[in-house]
Amino acid sequence: MVNLMGSVSILPALTPYLLVFGAFTLVFFKVFKAGKVFSRIYAFAYVFASLIFSLLTYLSVKDSGILYYELGGFPPPIGITYVVDEFSAFLAVIATGLGLLLYPLIPVLQPQSDEYYLALYLGLLAGFTGVLYTGDLFNMFVMMEVMLVSTYGLVALGGSKQSYRSAFDYAMVAGVGGLLFFMGAVLIYFATGTLNIGHMGLIEQGFAACGRGLSQNPVEALQTLSLLLFWGLVVDEALVPLHFWLPPAYSSTGPVTASLLAGVSEGVAYYALTRIVYTVLNGLNPVLEYSLRILGIASIIVGGLGALYSRSFSKTISYTVVMDSGYVAIALSLGPPGVEVALAYILAHAVVKPLLFLTAGWVRSSYGTDVFENVEGSLRSSRILQAGLIVGAAAVTGLPPTIFFIAKLGVYVNLFNSLNADVTVPLALFTSLAGSLLALTAFIKAVSAMILAPPREGLKLVPKALKTYLLLLTALTIVLGVVYAFSIEPLISSASNSITAGRIDYLSEISGILYCESGSL
Numbered sequence: 001m002v003n004l005m006g007s008v009s010i011l012p013a014l015t016p017y018l019l020v021f022g023a024f025t026l027v028f029f030k031v032f033k034a035g036k037v038f039s040r041i042y043a044f045a046y047v048f049a050s051l052i053f054s055l056l057t058y059l060s061v062k063d064s065g066i067l068y069y070e071l072g073g074f075p076p077p078i079g080i081t082y083v084v085d086e087f088s089a090f091l092a093v094i095a096t097g098l099g100l101l102l103y104p105l106i107p108v109l110q111p112q113s114d115e116y117y118l119a120l121y122l123g124l125l126a127g128f129t130g131v132l133y134t135g136d137l138f139n140m141f142v143m144m145e146v147m148l149v150s151t152y153g154l155v156a157l158g159g160s161k162q163s164y165r166s167a168f169d170y171a172m173v174a175g176v177g178g179l180l181f182f183m184g185a186v187l188i189y190f191a192t193g194t195l196n197i198g199h200m201g202l203i204e205q206g207f208a209a210c211g212r213g214l215s216q217n218p219v220e221a222l223q224t225l226s227l228l229l230f231w232g233l234v235v236d237e238a239l240v241p242l243h244f245w246l247p248p249a250y251s252s253t254g255p256v257t258a259s260l261l262a263g264v265s266e267g268v269a270y271y272a273l274t275r276i277v278y279t280v281l282n283g284l285n286p287v288l289e290y291s292l293r294i295l296g297i298a299s300i301i302v303g304g305l306g307a308l309y310s311r312s313f314s315k316t317i318s319y320t321v322v323m324d325s326g327y328v329a330i331a332l333s334l335g336p337p338g339v340e341v342a343l344a345y346i347l348a349h350a351v352v353k354p355l356l357f358l359t360a361g362w363v364r365s366s367y368g369t370d371v372f373e374n375v376e377g378s379l380r381s382s383r384i385l386q387a388g389l390i391v392g393a394a395a396v397t398g399l400p401p402t403i404f405f406i407a408k409l410g411v412y413v414n415l416f417n418s419l420n421a422d423v424t425v426p427l428a429l430f431t432s433l434a435g436s437l438l439a440l441t442a443f444i445k446a447v448s449a450m451i452l453a454p455p456r457e458g459l460k461l462v463p464k465a466l467k468t469y470l471l472l473l474t475a476l477t478i479v480l481g482v483v484y485a486f487s488i489e490p491l492i493s494s495a496s497n498s499i500t501a502g503r504i505d506y507l508s509e510i511s512g513i514l515y516c517e518s519g520s521l
Helices: 006-031 036-064 086-109 115-133 137-156 161-192 197-204 218-237 246-252 255-280 286-309 313-332 336-367 383-397 403-417 424-452 464-499 503-511
Strands: 067-070 081-084
Touching (some): 006 081, 006 137, 036 067, 036 086, 036 115, 081 086, 086 115, 086 255, 086 336, 086 464, 115 137, 137 161, 137 197, 161 218, 161 246, 197 218, 197 255, 197 503, 218 255, 218 286, 246 255, 255 313, 255 336, 255 464, 286 313, 313 424, 336 383, 336 403, 383 403, 383 424, 403 424, 464 503
Antiparallel strands (some): 067 081
């Protein structure tokens, strides 16, 4: 076992389980009436620790390479391993960083939140980090279920009939997706004799003796069964046609919850797909490539039209999440160059979507609704709220100098460079450009209703904490776009290369533990 920076090697395994422990103890605090203040401080310690652990893990990986840990000391294929490269470590910093950033707003925007809410919040972060750090397909499924169960609860705690129904709808469709992923994992185990991701990659590489499965052609089995894993992840990626749960779920829950889910959840699902594609399969096969591109095109159209015809602000934002998920899918369909674009898109999502959902959340808390015809002129009294809407809208539309402009430009450039491929590429390019126009039209409607319409009474004073957050996120949306080429692009390029060009390093880490009669890497 490789031990980097001493005890740092255990942090990828420790982080999700520590968060789960914190979640369970919070439930006991609720039973024994420890009090909200104590519980919030207690939960904050776990959220803060998760970010510190993620940062230490990322710095360790940057300094010394892949981080490897065997849970309980059992090697693969029997034991569960945690294998972290720069790609997964970078995403974990985004997930835990956003979790910590949003946490202080819980008592401000969702004051009714109790220990049950905080436990689910920790559970969601545990699911995020567990999926990102694990090197085992079954453990990835378990951590995805932790993430999804936490999401159901957080959405349901919105407290309205729509939030209950949205949580139920999501649970039903995600249950089917989880079943598909689980079936794919089980069949892969029978075919190859392993659930370790790196071990599967070795088998695909030709080290068939590493596997003890039933299939006579394990490489073909991996290529075929990966389609079950893909369709199991489509629900969590909110791609058409399995997107319908997202707009009502995100628009009916609290603004902090919606911000965290919209900022990270789809990115974690795309990470799982990218890990399977590049570590196990050594790249896209034609079926996955065309499926991603076609579903991406459909998601941009449906998400753009949904945003255009939505009657409420939060619904408009929610449909842009579906639309932007389509852009990520199209980027990933273009092969290794698209991975860097997708990572930039995920980073942009983690900044811009919270900016918009926090703005919408304050409008809804002030008026009890964010339906445009009922909140006309609602932002006229606050320059900060106006800035949040305008800059967030400009970003989603893809206008410079925002971080979203960089991400969308990457999609356009890669599509343009691939025009000789087949007919789906120019269709994807046209749809991507049309999607930006749909987003622009949808947000013009929002700006017209809430900023340009005559002012009205009833908007509460914006708390200083929320003002600070909106100013910070507004500034980040612009600053990250301005400095991207100098400071952000090298980090994203290095992280994306670690999962594409760095596959051999990942497999070498596993081959050093396994005994393969066919040879060694």
